[in-house]
Amino acid sequence: MWLKDLNKKRVAFFTVLGIVLGFLIFAGARASLQEDHGTHYHANFALYINGQQDKFDNFTFYEEVQSCSAEAQNNPRHRVHMHQPENHVVHVHADGVTWGHFFANLGYGLTNKAVTTDDGVFADGDGKKLTFFLNRQPVTSIANKVIESGDSLLIDYGDGTGIDERYNQIPSDAHEYNTKPDPAACSGAETLTFSERLKRAFDFTN
Numbered sequence: 001m002w003l004k005d006l007n008k009k010r011v012a013f014f015t016v017l018g019i020v021l022g023f024l025i026f027a028g029a030r031a032s033l034q035e036d037h038g039t040h041y042h043a044n045f046a047l048y049i050n051g052q053q054d055k056f057d058n059f060t061f062y063e064e065v066q067s068c069s070a071e072a073q074n075n076p077r078h079r080v081h082m083h084q085p086e087n088h089v090v091h092v093h094a095d096g097v098t099w100g101h102f103f104a105n106l107g108y109g110l111t112n113k114a115v116t117t118d119d120g121v122f123a124d125g126d127g128k129k130l131t132f133f134l135n136r137q138p139v140t141s142i143a144n145k146v147i148e149s150g151d152s153l154l155i156d157y158g159d160g161t162g163i164d165e166r167y168n169q170i171p172s173d174a175h176e177y178n179t180k181p182d183p184a185a186c187s188g189a190e191t192l193t194f195s196e197r198l199k200r201a202f203d204f205t206n
């Protein structure tokens with residue numbers, strides 16, 4: 001009888017211990033995952049079709065305040081986007097984001113052979129050429145390239161003239177943006193402190 005009681009107590013004790021440990025491991029894993037929310041850096045870019053710069057003159061190309069909320073973290077658009085009014089600054093909010101991802105989020109298409117905009121598909125042919133200039137270097141493959149902090153990319157479709165001038169007109173202020181929070185209160189440039197991460201880990205609404 002006495003032994004049976006002890007066993008029951010033991011079972012109860014280890015059950016509770018197991019639940020507490022399980023919860024702590026779960027919360028700990030969440031706390032370390034919160035680090036991803038700290039990813040935030042910038043790149044510069046410009047897109048020209050036949051000598052005309054695409055100015056992205058529509059609010060749909062930009063992320064608004066609500067897309068920066070906690071629930072939006074799982075939205076692919078949150079990972080990489082622009083904020084009004086800068087049409088030359090790419091905001092990267094996650095790891096492993098490529099130039100192809102960015103163009104997909106704009107509703108455009110980017111492969112190494114063609115760029116698709118609201119005006120159609122532009123690919124090599126008829127004396128026209130698609131050129132990528134990344135950090136002053138011509139590159140042939142860009143779509144699957146991870147966007148790096150401070151990158152400067154020119155995508156140019158045309159007869160191949162004036163590319164240097166257009167590249168030089170891209171503002172190089174990506175590093176400047178790395179030091180300030182986003183206009184729409186997206187996660188700022190600051191990294192999360194341990195207590196902030198714990199707080200977020202235990203806040204199961206996000």
Ligand SMILES: [Zn+2]
Pocket residue numbers: 040041042091092177181182
């Ligand atoms: Zn930003």
Ligand SMILES: [Zn+2]
Pocket residue numbers: 063068081083091093182186187
């Ligand atoms: Zn943002």
